[in-house]
């Protein structure tokens with residue numbers, strides 16, 4: 001999944017380091033069911049209701065679009081199930097993976113309400129926004145796990161300077177995440193800076209081979225990479241700290257220079273998302289064959305899903321994991337934030353891989 005194309009432009013928020021703290025705000029929740037537990041405490045909870053509790057989601061059923069209105073927390077349950085594979089994880093690790101995805105899904109929804117306002121809903125249910133399928137599409141075992149994770153983190157989001165962050169994530173960083181601004185341009189908010197991700201044996205290598213003719217045709221299909229009648233070589237002329245190709249010169253009849261992410265966008269549009277899986281690549285030429293050889297899957301900004309899962313497996317809590325990938329963001333309760341009303345949401349959202 002990928003929202004890279006949306007993520008150009010400058011980041012709105014300025015830099016100021018805050019630490020991940022205040023975990024006491026995780027409201028203890030009922031682990032089963034989506035209805036709130038009956039109020040038995042003699043003292044009323046002071047947390048006010050969040051201003052936006054519903055999400056209008058466009059879903060597709062039998063090839064037809066339909067808009068459904070979901071309680072935010074129900075939306076979170078469906079999104080946890082759709083964006084993560086809980087199967088095969090030890091119980092404790094699965095709990096933490098589900099909780100961190102709950103926080104990410106909620107943060108994304110709140111930060112991007114109204115992204116599709118012109119079309120009459122808030123979020124689509126595909127990778128453009130965040131994948132959402134109704135929970136009843138999944139086995140009960142995982143449904144109850146997702147419901148528990150949503151309840152246990154109820155109302156909690158990642159915030160920076162009192163606003164929900166753009167909680168970008170991707171499948172596999174390849175070993176190091178990248179600054180948002182280096183990948184797409186603009187200013188990087190401090191919670192989306194590059195971090196190393198040394199998690200043993202999780203980051204996957206890949207290779208994509210194609211002929212010079214296929215490459216030339218694909219490049220000529222986009223104005224940014226138009227190379228003309230021949231393509232001679234592709235040179236990575238600049239890399240970021242993570243090793244991602246940030247500037248690439250395509251040498252042929254013409255010699256366009258593009259961002260690595262632009263080249264990846266052009267090639268994946270032509271050949272599919274599972275071809276040039278990241279910009280953490282080298283390009284080799286052998287006669288008429290070009291090979292892209294790399295590691296990772298996705299844009300590499302924000303949380304790395306395979307890294308997060310590996311961390312949960314080795315016993316890190318979802319709080320520690322979020323703190324690693326979004327350093328400087330805080331867990332906050334929605335009820336304590338002053339949120340702006342629905343507007344044309346922000347650019348970049350869920351971003352797997």
Ligand SMILES: [Zn+2]
Pocket residue numbers: 115116123124125126127128129130
């Ligand atoms: Zn969308």
Ligand SMILES: [Zn+2]
Pocket residue numbers: 172173174175176197203304305306307308
């Ligand atoms: Zn990683």
